[in-house]
Amino acid sequence: MRPTIRDLGEIELLNRLKKFMRYGQIDDDIAEINSSNKSLLINTDLLVEKIHFSDEISNAKDIGWKCITTNISDLICSGSENIISFNVGLVLPPNTHWEWVENLYEGMMEAMEEFGGEIIGGDCSCGKEKMISITAIGEKNSLRLHRGNALPGDYIVSTGYHGLSRLGLALLTSEKLPSEAQISPQLIKRAINAHKRPYPAVNALQALKQCKPESTNWRAAGTDSSDGLIESIRGICQSSNCQAVLSKNSVLKYPDWPEDSCWDEWILNGGEDYELILSLPKEWAEAICKTLKSAQIIGFIKEGKPNIFWDNLERINIQESSLFRHF
């Protein structure tokens, strides 16, 4: 029996790779380096053509923006808003136009102008398909968000809307929508923008830091919802060894979002929305909802084997929720 990567699936593959690593990105969004009295957070992301991006859906500038911002989102959801640097590895087929490469980097520069950081190095090679590998480095701050920091009694907070990016993807690819519901021009614009130009939750992180009540310490669990809302909560439950109970009515829908329940799937498992999903002590959770208009308490954490339930005790099928398997 020599299993292939397809036999294993991505989760089992990552699980098997754990034994080769001290800790870091496999259990969390980020790896960490202690460099005397300053600590650094490090994140590597790969983007492969046709899997993570496609010229039919986005232009090179948008792709450049997205490579950098998705990396920044991992730093932000780990507590770091001080972005230091990026190393960019680029695999390109020989018939790639320079114009495409230039636009890609210009998109990256736009993102760095917005969020900080600079490209300090990288590598380049030809290959059959385009591939972008980004290693981002940020400075660790007073608040270190870990997936594994949740405790029973915590409230689960989402800092914004979900499903927009998934709708944007469907609109860009002319995919059949869940139902024939009317979609407002404003929602169309917002959804396409969410997909092409994701905006990491730096404001939410700042609000989170500012609103912390003096009565609580800096312990908070967090991740981003890049792999979907449910998947991000699953990650917190898994790393913190606890259960989540979610309130369906509390999960925010974008104002114009279609009412039909068949559209809910994209809110729960659409992915690529880059909001912060936090597990916080009650007072801190309430404080951030006061400070940040878009933040919402969507459930709570309790003891038990890693699992997610709706508040009507219905179990959420985590296996089905993991849409972001690339094998």
Add this chain to the structure above:
Amino acid sequence: MRPTIRDLGEIELLNRLKKFMRYGQIDDDIAEINSSNKSLLINTDLLVEKIHFSDEISNAKDIGWKCITTNISDLICSGSENIISFNVGLVLPPNTHWEWVENLYEGMMEAMEEFGGEIIGGDCSCGKEKMISITAIGEKNSLRLHRGNALPGDYIVSTGYHGLSRLGLALLTSEKLPSEAQISPQLIKRAINAHKRPYPAVNALQALKQCKPESTNWRAAGTDSSDGLIESIRGICQSSNCQAVLSKNSVLKYPDWPEDSCWDEWILNGGEDYELILSLPKEWAEAICKTLKSAQIIGFIKEGKPNIFWDNLERINIQESSLFRHF
């Protein structure tokens, strides 16, 4: 006119990418991050199947060893022997066997056991061809080797033999050899090992540090010969804006290396040998040749537009020497 990457060639492509970066790996082997009172050196390398490695030539363990050691070589030739960490990005076709992945990581672990460092994170995706992206981080030491540190009057030192890895590749692929010269079993073994299991010049770096005469300061230029001996000297001349004069008789040949001059090309431009190529003040150059048996003064640096000459004034064609163009 929309030039493709093939139209531009790798050097022009890297040149065009410079405007998007502060400094770092494009002009040198490495990028640098200041993290309060400790500085870090960072290097990203991409390895693409069929271009940088192939299952027909090397097994997965050897490939794993090579990915890590080629990265370490960039840290070492920048002065760092304190290897901190690696982030590994892996693109794999779905039909890749887990066994291959496990062996790859085991080869990486062997290299880390030998030279230090640990894998702290990474990413994984499927794709059409295998690709390995490694970002290595090391600690900056008292000696910071830059390509751009050479000064007229310096001696050029090579810390070991060249051509072995290229011969190893030819033997592994049953490529026609430059001539029908006899090759000893020992040379065959050494050449194949040089290609499959390159050994970064950590001993040479340590010797370099230990033997520095008190009369000179820590200024030294250096790079590794991963892209070939001549290409490494070209890099130093380019970054230091100076000329190199090489003595053909001084370039060391491995004891059993065939005498025929048609074999010289592999010594000069074979690549993947990972020796240190240094530009040092005379006293320091002489000191390292006394300390390190395999080190040899092979030429000197003089003023002038970047170029390389033999000591009979024959100019070395740099364009032809750059065999490591992957586009």
